[in-house]
Structures are given as structure tokens and as C-alpha cells.
Amino acid sequence: xxxxxxxxxxxxxxxxxxxxRLLADRAAQRVATLAAEKxxxxxxxxxxxxxxxxxxxxxxxxxxxxxxxxxAIKALQHADxxxxxxxxxxxxxxxxxxxxxxxxxxxLLIAKPxxxxxxxxxxxxxxxxxxxxxxxxxxxxxxxxPTSLFASTEDWQDNALNKRIDRAALELVxxxxxxxxxxxxxxxxxxxxxxxxxxxxxxxxxxxxxxLMRLAAGGHA
Numbered sequence: 020x021x022x023x024x025x026x027x028x029x030x031x032x033x034x035x036x037x038x039x040r041l042l043a044d045r046a047a048q049r050v051a052t053l054a055a056e057k058x059x060x061x062x063x064x065x066x067x068x069x070x071x072x073x074x075x076x077x078x079x080x081x082x083x084x085x086x087x088x089x090x091a092i093k094a095l096q097h098a099d100x101x102x103x104x105x106x107x108x109x110x111x112x113x114x115x116x117x118x119x120x121x122x123x124x125x126x127l128l129i130a131k132p133x134x135x136x137x138x139x140x141x142x143x144x145x146x147x148x149x150x151x152x153x154x155x156x157x158x159x160x161x162x163x164x165p166t167s168l169f170a171s172t173e174d175w176q177d178n179a180l181n182k183r184i185d186r187a188a189l190e191l192v193x194x195x196x197x198x199x200x201x202x203x204x205x206x207x208x209x210x211x212x213x214x215x216x217x218x219x220x221x222x223x224x225x226x227x228x229x230x231l232m233r234l235a236a237g238g239h240a
Contacts, residue, residue: 021058021059021060022058022059022060022196023059023060023061023062024054024059024060024061024062024099024100024195025061025062025064025094025097025098025099025100026047026050026051026061026062026063026064026098026099026100026101026102026191026195027063027064027065027066027094027095027098027100027101027102028040028043028044028046028047028063028064028065028066028101028102028104029043029066029068029091029095029101029102029103029104029116029119030043030065030066030067030068030104030105031068031069031104031105031106031112031113031115031116031119032067032069032104032106032138033069033106033113033115037106037138038106038138038170038175039104039105039106039136039137039138040065040067040104042104042136042138042168042170043102043103043104043136045184046102046104046134046136046168046184046187046188047061047063047102049184049185049188050100050102050134050188050191050192051063052188053185053188053189053192054192054195054196057192057196059192059195059196064094064098066091066094066095068115068116068119069115070087071085071087071088071091071119072115073085074087074088075088075115075118075119075122076118078122079118079121079122084122091119092123092127095123095127095128095131096127098131099131099132099195099200100131100132100133100134100191100194100195101128101131101132101133101134101161102133102134102136102191103116103120103133103134103135103136103152103156104135104136104137104138104168105136105137105138105152106137106138106139107137107138107139107144107147110144110147111147111151112137112147112151112152112155117155120155120156120159121155123159125159125160127159128156128159128160128161129159129160129161129200129203129204130160130161130162130199130200130203130204131161131162131200132161132162132164132191132194132195132199132200133156133161133162133163133164133191134163134164134166134167134168134187134188134190134191135148135152135153135156135163135164135167135168136148136167136168136169136170137152137167137168137169137170138169138170138171139169139170139171140171140172141171141172142171142173142174144169144171145169145171147169148167148168148169149167152167153167162194162199162200164187164190164191164194165186165190166183166186166187166190167187168180168183168184168187
């Protein structure tokens, strides 16, 4: 039976169409093609952050997670791999992009394989992915593939971009096929420092429905 992976594309492009989404789609398509060559199937799901901008802003100031935003978070929770793509504004990843990942629970993306991608109008921003984005995803304890993707206006006709996409896609497929995330979560989950409540109590192996916990919360045993 063919093993199936779920790949979630997160795009912070604000136009339709956008170069940010185009770069992410090219990476996802290459992942699907390489996976098929290894007898795997890839189900690609897309999260367009521009459609969630209002709910993301609301979540930042009120901690309320709207229905569409909750659906996007659930998609990431069940993802086997992620392609995260952002435009570069003022020498940094877009605020929409960083805000989305900042509202996620700290434990949500532990050990998930990720391809990072960015687009800009000039090659002067080529180091944004490695200089800024990797730090955010390291904090979230993801596994970012060695090859990052960046495309400025002049890169789209350059075959070197295709080669980088091939490398990044192959690295992502290798991590997904190895089952790295599942092994880490099943065998090493308790060795991570978790924030209480970040995984509904399971992060600390606490039975929140026990008599002791009900008494601690002011209830009855």
C-alpha cells in the first residue's frame, strides 16, 4: 500500500497571483513529483494567510482563535511537511507571516520538516531566509531543510532557482520518508521542555480529568 504524506503550504503573499505563492507551489509540486518517484503520495494543502489576516490580528490582541484560523492550525498539526513562504518587506519577513507563526502553540511544530522560502524585488534581500526566518523556526523546534529558497525578480528565469528547488524538495521528501517527526514525538516527547497547556495537557503527561486535578481547580473529586 502506498504511503501518503500531507504537505501544507503556508503563503503570506498578499496579491493574487503572487510570486510568493508561485515559489511555494513550485516547491510543493517538486516535492510531490520526487515523492511519487519513491512510491509515495503527497496531498498538498494550502494556507493563504491573506485570507486569515483579520483573525490573525484578533488572535494577537485577544488570544481568540477564529474558525478559519483554527482550521489552518489543525492542518499544520497533521502535516508531515511544510513549505513556508513569505514576501520580504523592509529587509524582513512580512508581519503577516511572523504574526501567524507567533500565535501557534510552542509544541505544535516540534520536529516537523520545513522548507523556508522568500521572494523580493531585489537580490539584496537574499539572506533574509537564513538570517531571520531560520531563527523563528528554530524556536518552534522544527527541522528546517539545509537548502533555503529565495527568488528575486531576476531569479525566475535562472536555472539555478530550479536546482535549489530540487535540492530543497529532495531534502524534505527524505525527512518525511524517514519518519523523523513521528519517531521524535513517540520516543522523545518527554525530553522536551513544554509550556503548560500548549498541547492540552498531553505535553506533560498529566491527566487533567483526574480527581487531584479537579480538586486543584476548585472542583469536586
